Amino acid sequence: MSEQASAAPVVRFAPSPTGRIHIGNARxxxxxxxxxxxxxxxxxxxxDDTDRARSTAEFADAIAADLAWLGIVPDRVxxxxxxxxxxxxxxxxxxxxxxxxxxYETEEELEYRRRRQLAQHRAPVYxxxxxxxxxxxxxxxxxxxxxxxWRFLLDARTVTWRDGVRGPQHIDCASLSDPVLIRADxxxxxxxxxxxxxxxxxxxxxxxxxDHVTNTGVQIQLFELLGSGAPxxxxxxxxxLPSGEGLSxxxxxxxxxxxxxxxxxxxxxxxxxxxxxxxxxxxxxSDVASxxxxxxxxxxxxxxxxxDPAELDALNARTLHAMPHEGVAARLAALGVGGGEAFxxxxxxxxxxxxxxxxxxxxxxxxxxxxxxxxxxxxxxxxEHLPAEPWDGETWPRWTRAVAAATGxxxxxxxxxxxxxxxxxxxxPELKALLPLIGRVRVLARLDAALA
Ligand code: GLU
Numbered sequence: 001m002s003e004q005a006s007a008a009p010v011v012r013f014a015p016s017p018t019g020r021i022h023i024g025n026a027r028x029x030x031x032x033x034x035x036x037x038x039x040x041x042x043x044x045x046x047x048d049d050t051d052r053a054r055s056t057a058e059f060a061d062a063i064a065a066d067l068a069w070l071g072i073v074p075d076r077v078x079x080x081x082x083x084x085x086x087x088x089x090x091x092x093x094x095x096x097x098x099x100x101x102x103x104y105e106t107e108e109e110l111e112y113r114r115r116r117q118l119a120q121h122r123a124p125v126y127x128x129x130x131x132x133x134x135x136x137x138x139x140x141x142x143x144x145x146x147x148x149x150w151r152f153l154l155d156a157r158t159v160t161w162r163d164g165v166r167g168p169q170h171i172d173c174a175s176l177s178d179p180v181l182i183r184a185d186x187x188x189x190x191x192x193x194x195x196x197x198x199x200x201x202x203x204x205x206x207x208x209x210x211d212h213v214t215n216t217g218v219q220i221q222l223f224e225l226l227g228s229g230a231p232x233x234x235x236x237x238x239x240x241l242p243s244g245e246g247l248s249x250x251x252x253x254x255x256x257x258x259x260x261x262x263x264x265x266x267x268x269x270x271x272x273x274x275x276x277x278x279x280x281x282x283x284x285x286s287d288v289a290s291x292x293x294x295x296x297x298x299x300x301x302x303x304x305x306x307x308d309p310a311e312l313d314a315l316n317a318r319t320l321h322a323m324p325h326e327g328v329a330a331r332l333a334a335l336g337v338g339g340g341e342a343f344x345x346x347x348x349x350x351x352x353x354x355x356x357x358x359x360x361x362x363x364x365x366x367x368x369x370x371x372x373x374x375x376x377x378x379x380x381x382x383x384e385h386l387p388a389e390p391w392d393g394e395t396w397p398r399w400t401r402a403v404a405a406a407t408g409x410x411x412x413x414x415x416x417x418x419x420x421x422x423x424x425x426x427x428x429p430e431l432k433a434l435l436p437l438i439g440r441v442r443v444l445a446r447l448d449a450a451l452a
Pocket of ligand 1: 194207208
């Protein structure tokens with residue numbers, strides 16, 4: 001193993017704070033965070049907020065809150081808007097090296113040239129006309145009120161890297177247009193600040209969506225010019241809807257905020273976001289961090305990660321059904337639900353959302369009963385055979401055996417009237433577990449109400 005490969009990784013998640021993040025962004029954040037956890041590394045949250053008109057502090061805070069909901073607390077937070085001096089210095093170095101040049105073409109002029117190239121069956125690559133401008137030409141253009149924007153002069157070579165997900169990759173930079181790094185208003189596009197920050201923050205692994213594969217050729221050239229070589233790259237497949245459609249920020253109901261609002265478990269959202277489109281099956285996990293022991297970048301498949309939002313309902317239910325009490329104790333308390341572990345173990349198998357525990361807690365603690373029952377005969381006999389306390393998990397089978405012996409009833413004819421009288425519901429958690437929680441006083445009150 002090389003020294004770089006064995007050192008603790010430094011990774012970053014780099015959202016633009018121009019909206020809320022969705023489950024697809026969570027996939028990127030989680031792959032980074034899990035990679036850092038797995039290898040004892042560092043996770044940096046980097047706000048790509050060079051677009052000052054669209055970035056807001058509110059969105060930045062909301063992204064941090066959404067990550068915290070998933071259990072991700074960054075080791076370090078940086079904002080690109082605090083770091084312009086670094087980018088200006090790097091741009092200066094590129095200019096001095098003759099690798100950043102001023103351009104003046106308008107979008108219309110470029111479009112016209114592109115169409116002409118296509119008509120001549122040539123690749124629509126920027127022809128570098130601006131490189132041939134003399135100082136006089138530039139002065140004249142600026143005299144006309146044109147402001148330069150700045151392109152990176154690419155080396156016309158093929159850049160290669162070994163991608164942590166996709167294996168050996170190559171990009172022929174001769175087939176790319178020299179990318180614009182700085183707009184005419186002086187603002188930076190994403191490419192240069194991203195590379196400068198990755199160098200400055202010591203990022204060892206860039207883990208991001210495969211929509212960035214094509215940027216990697218340009219970025220590796222910048223790393224090689226401005227730093228001490230490129231970090232490792234891993235480009236994961238993107239989450240898509242069953243139709244193949246990508247998740248855009250407009251898909252509000254798949255934002256983490258909306259999923260949280262709908263009562264989904266962070267562990268279910270994370271398990272789906274991470275496991276889908278990998279060699280693992282989508283299974284519930286007890287907590288988000290446990291995914292670190294399970295998934296590796298090499299397990300990510302090369303095709304799209306198709307996901308049906310309906311899967312989340314099923315996974316959420318399965319997550320709750322297996323959730324240990326300590327995973328939910330604080331939130332149950334916040335919902336006003338008591339009963340400790342015994343209550344949780346009794347009801348968790350009936351939940352699709354945590355908040356439904358409130359309803360069952362209401363069933364356990366209700367004074368009074370659920371109204372008059374039709375099967376008074378059975379309930380009357382049941383009342384006579386109700387065991388004395390203390391009650392435990394054996395009380396229900398003991399009681400119903402006695403009632404069965406006294407009435408000759410069995411199956412639904414025995415259990416259904418009892419369930420209805422004791423819980424007011426057709427279905428629910430096992431009465432064996434609920435009965436000791438309800439307690440003898442309340443059971444008597446419910447039987448009396450049913451017999452009234
Ligand atoms: N701000 C970029 C994005 O959200 C970051 C891409 C990267 O990770 O390099 O797409």
